[in-house]
Amino acid sequence: MGVGDLQTFLESPSLEGGAVSVDLLKIARNVTQRQQPHNTNRKIRPIGNKLKLIIDAENCLDRLYGGYFSDWACGGQWNRMVQFLSLLTRAIERGNIELAVVFNGTIEQCRMNEWVAEQANIRQRVGMVLKHINTKATPPPKIWWAPPTCLRSALRMALRHLGVTVMCTMDDHHQEVIAYCREYGFHGLLADDAEYAAFDPPRYFSAENLKLTYKGSVETKEYMISELTKTLKVTQEQVCIMAALLGNFLLPESDLQDLYKKLGLTKGENSAESNIKKLAEYVGTLPSPSNMDALVVAVFGIPEDKRASKFRQSVQYYLNGTASGFLKYCTPPTKSKKDKNKAQPQAPVSNEKDAANNVNVKTDDHDLDTSGFASETTEQEQETLQNYKQATAHSVVTSFDGLDVNLLKNINSGKFISINEPYSAVYKLSFIDDSPLSSDSSRFNGISNGSVGSVKSIPGSSGQRVNLLVGNSSSNTSENSKNSPNSGSGSQKAQKQSVSNNAVTPSVSPDVLRTASLRHQKGLMAPTILHVLSTQEVRLPCLMEDEGNREFPPIHDIYGPLRKRVYAVLFNLHHLRYVHAKKKESGELPENVPQPDILVKEWIYSRSNPYQYAEEVKAEPLPWAVPTLQRLWFGPSVDDKRRRMRALLSCLNSDTPLILNTAYVPQHMLIMACVLRYIMSQDRPIMRRHELDAFLCHAFNPNLMNPQYLQELTLNVVTSRGVQLAALFMEGVEMALLANDACGAPLPWLMCCPWLYFDGKLFHYTLTRSAHAKNILEVCENYIERVVKVERMRKAILEGLDVKFAKVPLPPFAGEKSRESFKFN
Structure with missing residues (x-):
């Protein structure tokens, strides 16, 4: 039972005419302005004859990823994903279709039980995947597909780069999607959710059945709600x-x-x-x-x-x-009046007075231009674009023209096609917006941020939004808490396990919260930022890791210190303690008053706490005088720029001289270098020497951005440890993106894209070679220039560290059947 039965019935063969196969390109050809009746309630009426469709990305993550790749468990095949999306966007543009893709950016407490159930399902599939890999050493079957770590962030960046409108919901995902669909004149919705069936959208298409065929058609099924009600x-x-x-x-x-x-x-x-x-x-x-x-x-x-x-x-x-x-x-x-009062301090409260006292601030923070990140200027974006083109100069993307039919293997089931065409044919970017950077549209519509010039400003950038009001983000995310696992005995446990007796409720500047809301709404920022600022709460999903046979700590535990530093940056913890110390010196506070702490609740799975209650963690300040968040986000000076980058590097244990030297670490590999350095800086050794080399060697492999080569590449063996190392790395990328956004985006988003430095399949192939190779030259296929690049980047990563590599297990006894041990011999 459950509302999902409504969708099941709609899809079932017993409902004749309930689900009809359609070609969206044919539908688009039949769309005209006359077919859209005037609706005075709409803010924007349909313009021209384009078929406007909105996609709920949460219902088709696998389709947007490109369908089923046999090596999806290896950590993510990001260049093949970009290849598929480029083909899809080209097909819909030629077919006169306009897309808007919406991701769930909410933290709906009233749906907490649904989220916990979803994570339990993912954990079960992950367990079966790792068991399959341990016993057979082959890629897992399609039925166990789970989203690769960092998939949503990678999709947002790829779609933004390709000129597709991207949005994140804020308070109620389903209601905001359907309201946006109706209010801005969309012809239909692509999803597979019974709640949308109850809403009866203008036209309801299946996202799960979305297919890009070899002949260039975009096919799916249309759900006929009229047949449902009639039957x-x-x-x-x-x-x-x-x-x-x-x-x-x-x-x-x-x-x-x-x-x-x-x-x-x-x-x-x-x-x-x-x-x-x-x-x-x-x-x-x-x-x-x-x-x-x-x-x-x-x-x-x-x-x-x-x-x-x-x-x-x-x-x-x-x-x-x-x-x-x-x-x-x-x-x-x-919630009840009592709960409302309890949650009230989390509402946005200006801290401009405190911020003005910051020892690092030479001008008042409230004099700053708060319309957008100061790091995003036209000059910086143009420079970043050139760097991106250089980084992808040797990349390969597909085209339907001249397609080798022998390479096409059942694209309808998600397999990839490959042919040669330079990235520039698809990734041709142009800056068509010369408006002042102080305007909302130039800051946030995705054009001056390095996106394709054809991107249109998302409706509502001038303040008109579909129920995405700043004031609601803090109050609406905590409603109906009685339906979530943190109620009752769970909340009592959380109270008993409080980690600080001097915690303070931080205030958040309205300018900061407004900017965070705008960027969140338009998919320009990690959703966790707004969750932390408005609710002091985050949810950490289950990852691809073996809970029963751990060779290193839980992945979320490894990145716990990083998250604590991000929380400190977001809530100005250094400044709070600075003001506290000054008050103690002046006698305003007694000497025995402890310094203030800031607590954030983390929903994190463990055997002792399977999402029963949120664990409180204390924010940890960076080891230097960090400016306020307003200064980090909006400060325009050269010193502000330098401090933004230093804050990011400090969060990642990477504040060293060589890490920013592009002769050692190319800019598009900075995220990778910082994540690997963070992993190597742990007290307990995690990676083995040849595993670090495998990460670096595969990143400098020119075939990293050649989907055709990657498609034809064959993995002789897939190992559980390799799969978990890839998940560890990609979760590090996710956390690095979070830190970058929290610090005001010192690293341009185009330089953060994972397809520039990682591919799960190529990583596993390189890992196998590095485990048995005599030297690194052999791993680099005897290209000495690659060896030089790897050595220099490794030097930057390990600079100043007391390097400790994990031990390689002893070789198995003769006759012992242990693929895993043999692999890492």
Whole structure:
């Protein structure tokens, strides 16, 4: 049971005409302005004859990744992903289609149980994947696919680079997606979610079935909601009632067992069809939602039933997403008055007065231009673009022209095609915006930030947004906490395990929160930044690691110190303690008052705490006088620029002279170098010598950006340790991107793209070679110039460290069947 049964029924063969195969390019050819009736409620009416579609990325991460690559578990094949996206965007542009891709950037407490269940499912699949690799040493089957670490960040950057509109939701993902779809005149929505079926979008297409074919068509299935209502003999309002009674995040199915028993609904894999029909027959006898009191009595017998309030909210939630109700959209119910008061200090409060006292600030912080990051200037972006072109000068991307048919292997199931065409043919960027950098559009619309010149400013950049108000981000993310695992005994545990008795609730400048909200909304910033600033809470997902046989600590634990430093930067911890010390010197505070701490709640999985409660961690300041966040983000001086970069390097244990010397570390490999240095700086050795060499050698391999070569490359063996090392590295990249955003983006985003320095398949191939090679020259295929680059970058990474490599295990006894031991002999 559950609202998902509605989508299952819609997709089932028993609903004749419920899912129809379509070609989006053919639909686009038939779209005209006349087909879009005037709607006075829309802020923007459709212009021209383009087919405008919005994609919920959370429903098709695997499709956007490029479908199923056999080596997806190896850490991510990012150049093949970019290759697929470039082909897809080219096809839709030629077909007169405009896309907007929306990622879930919310931290909806009311859906915490759903997130925990999703992580449990991922953990189960990860366990099966690693077991398969340990026993067979081959890539896992498609059915166990899980998103590679850092996939969402890589997708946002790739889509932004290719000129596709990218957005992140802020408060309620489903409601914001459907509201954006309706308000800005989109013709349809691509997703696979029963809640959208209840909303009845203009046209509802399947994201899961999205296919780019060899002939250049873009095919999928269209879900016909009209056939659903016709077959079940219900109205769209009654579909909303059905969605509420099936059970959801507001009214769980566990609260409706008596109703299910009364209606004869059963729980089972093949019971969805019969359950939906029985429920539709029952709902057909109920009063209209316009008479909610009568509806509650008809369902529960009495108006005072304890479930009545949840039921009302649930029905109204789905009604708000319909065409007639989306303008009435209101956020889910807030917490109790007690909880509201408790959460109040987290609301944005100006700290400009404190910031002005910062010893590092020569001018008042409130005099800064706060319309966007000071690091993003036209000159800097043009220089970055040239550096990007140089870094990708030898890269290869595909085209449908001159395609070798022998290389095409079932693209409909996600396999890749490969032919030669320089990146410049697809990645041709131009700067067409010469407007002053103080404007919102030039700062945030993705044009002056290095994106394709054809990118249009996302509607709402002038302040008009679809329920993405700054003030809501702090209050709405904590509602309905009683439905989340941190309620009840869990919250008591969290209180007992408080790590500080002198924690303070940090204030956040309105300028900072406004900028963070704008960048978050447009996919220009790690979503975690806004989560931390507005709620002091983060969620850490399950990763590709073996919990039963650890050769190194849990990956999230390894990057714990890095996150603590990022929290300190975001909340100006150094400045808080500086002011505190000054007050003690002046006698305003007693000498025995401890210095203030800042706590952030982390939802992190462990066997002792499987997402039952959030663990409080203390922010740790950097070992130097860090400027305030306003100065880091908005400071225009050369010193501000230098401090931004130093703050980033300090978070990554990489504040050393050689790391910024491009003769040792090319700019597009700085993220990689910092992540590897961070791993090497741990107290407990993690990597072996040949593993570090494998990372570096594969990054300098000219075939790194050749998808055709990577497609034809064959891995003789896939190892569990190699898979986990790749996950460790890519989580480090994710954390480095977070730190870069927190410090004001000192490193341009184009220089952070993972396809510039990592490919999981090539890494595993190089790892196998390095484990058995006599020397590094052999790993570099006897190219001495590559060896020189590797040696210089390794020197920069290890500069000043007391280097300790993990020990290589002893060779197995003769006859012992141990692929893993043999691999790392």
